[in-house]
Amino acid sequence: MLTNSSKYALKAVLYLxxxxxxxxxxxxxxFYEKINVPRAYLAKLLQELSRHKLVSSTRGxxxxxxxxxxNRDQPLISIIDVIDGPTRLTSCMLSLEECNEDRPCPxxxxxxxxxxxxxxxxxxxTLRELARDxxxxxSFLPR
Amino acid sequence: MLTNSSKYALKAVLYLxxxxxxxxxxxxxxFYEKINVPRAYLAKLLQELSRHKLVSSTRGxxxxxxxxxxNRDQPLISIIDVIDGPTRLTSCMLSLEECNEDRPCPxxxxxxxxxxxxxxxxxxxTLRELARDxxxxxSFLPR
DNA sequence: TTATAAAAAGATATTTATATCCTCAATATG
DNA sequence: CATATTGAGGATATAAATATCTTTTTATAA
Numbered sequence: 001m002l003t004n005s006s007k008y009a010l011k012a013v014l015y016l017x018x019x020x021x022x023x024x025x026x027x028x029x030x031f032y033e034k035i036n037v038p039r040a041y042l043a044k045l046l047q048e049l050s051r052h053k054l055v056s057s058t059r060g061x062x063x064x065x066x067x068x069x070x071n072r073d074q075p076l077i078s079i080i081d082v083i084d085g086p087t088r089l090t091s092c093m094l095s096l097e098e099c100n101e102d103r104p105c106p107x108x109x110x111x112x113x114x115x116x117x118x119x120x121x122x123x124x125x126t127l128r129e130l131a132r133d134x135x136x137x138x139s140f141l142p143r
Numbered sequence: 144m145l146t147n148s149s150k151y152a153l154k155a156v157l158y159l160x161x162x163x164x165x166x167x168x169x170x171x172x173x174f175y176e177k178i179n180v181p182r183a184y185l186a187k188l189l190q191e192l193s194r195h196k197l198v199s200s201t202r203g204x205x206x207x208x209x210x211x212x213x214n215r216d217q218p219l220i221s222i223i224d225v226i227d228g229p230t231r232l233t234s235c236m237l238s239l240e241e242c243n244e245d246r247p248c249p250x251x252x253x254x255x256x257x258x259x260x261x262x263x264x265x266x267x268x269t270l271r272e273l274a275r276d277x278x279x280x281x282s283f284l285p286r
Numbered sequence: 287t288t289a290t291a292a293a294a295a296g297a298t299a300t301t302t303a304t305a306t307c308c309t310c311a312a313t314a315t316g
Numbered sequence: 317c318a319t320a321t322t323g324a325g326g327a328t329a330t331a332a333a334t335a336t337c338t339t340t341t342t343a344t345a346a
Binding site for chain 2: 304305306307313314
């Protein structure tokens with residue numbers, strides 16, 4: 001479904017959404033263990049997200065990563081698109097280029113409705129909303 | 144969602160479901176191009192499925208691969224389980240071991256319904272049913 | 287202004303998935 | 317029984333994903 005990389009990235013931004021702010025930045029070394037992601041690899045992923053303005057960062061002493069208010073309004077799909085590439089979830093289940101509604105692949109009819117629903121969710125749910133669920137203990141983010 | 148390997152495998156069994164029978168076996172060299180799968184790699188995948196009794200084969204002249212009537216009654220998930228391993232689709236979206244209904248991960252609530260629906264489809268749809276769709280031109284299997 | 291701390295960037299290593307090649311074993315047919 | 321043909325199996329090669337290490341840049345604050 002998702003690559004390890006995008007799972008790592010989602011865990012990281014959800015953690016940042018919960019525990020960071022512009023006034024309280026988090027360094028990689030301070031939370032990579034909390035989300036069980038390899039330290040150096042997490043740094044790479046966050047750099048990539050930072051380049052795409054999906055997380056915020058500053059260098060130097062007292063620097064670190066955090067989510068700005070704008071960052072928090074991004075949908076989940078934006079993280080996945082940057083890390084996994086934008087076609088990962090939308091392409092045909094059998095990766096057939098010519099699959100479409102008029103000439104669907106054998107899996108198309110049965111799976112397209114639930115696939116579309118999942119993608120809509122990813123496009124609509126924002127980090128802010130999921131962070132609220134975490135805060136209210138309606139969901140949890142164990143290592 | 145699925146690996147290339149299981150996509151290849153699904154395309155192959157769907158092709159065999161359409162065009163092979165015990166009386167009309169297909170050799171790898173005769174159809175790998177039809178489904179756009181690397182020849183030697185397709186052979187490997189079919190061997191693996193054969194070992195698990197999901198496709199039938201005989202060696203020697205006039206040998207090849209085909210689907211028996213029993214093979215045709217297998218659900219799609221059995222192919223995927225053999226090639227990708229059985230946990231690929233069922234594990235948590237974030238691969239959190241401790242994610243469950245009582246302590247769900249942040250993605251759980253939004254995605255579990257459509258995920259379950261997809262998995263049910265894979266468990267219930269048989270090769271025979273999808274082959275029938277192909278035969279009736281309700282679906283298509285382009286290269 | 288200097289020392290230090292942090293991310294950014296680049297280079298490299300490792301692991302897994304994908305792909306190919308070569309030999310062996312089985313089977314049909316003359 | 318000999319031979320050709322096919323899948324089975326093992327070994328190897330390549331590409332992509334995952335992971336680590338080192339150096340550079342930027343910012344802080346003493």
